[in-house]
Amino acid sequence: MDGLEARIVELEIQTALQEDLIGSLNDTVAKMQQTLDLQQAQLRLLYQRIQDRSPGAEAGAHQPADDVPPHY
Template structure:
């Protein structure tokens, strides 16, 4: 009977550790999703700025990163 009780206690301990791990992984995934959402929004903003810059110039030239180099380079 004692062996069965020890096995049940061991299983309860394992279950508690697994629940803690699942909560920790869930928090990590939620933070990663927030980071991904932020990065996607930043990428959308960059695309918008590139499109606005090319539209404001009235030229059909492709946008170049060289246009963004400060004059002292």
């Protein structure tokens, strides 16, 4: 029975370590999701600000004169 008991103890240890690892990975994924959500919100805000600044950009009305440097 000692061999069987040792195997059971080893399996319990492995299970405990795996549960700890899964918890740690879950925390990491949750933090990454929060970061991604924040970045998406920031990107939406920047996109909206760009749209608000250039009303003609929505229709694709690009003027080549806008690209001319000021010294010309």
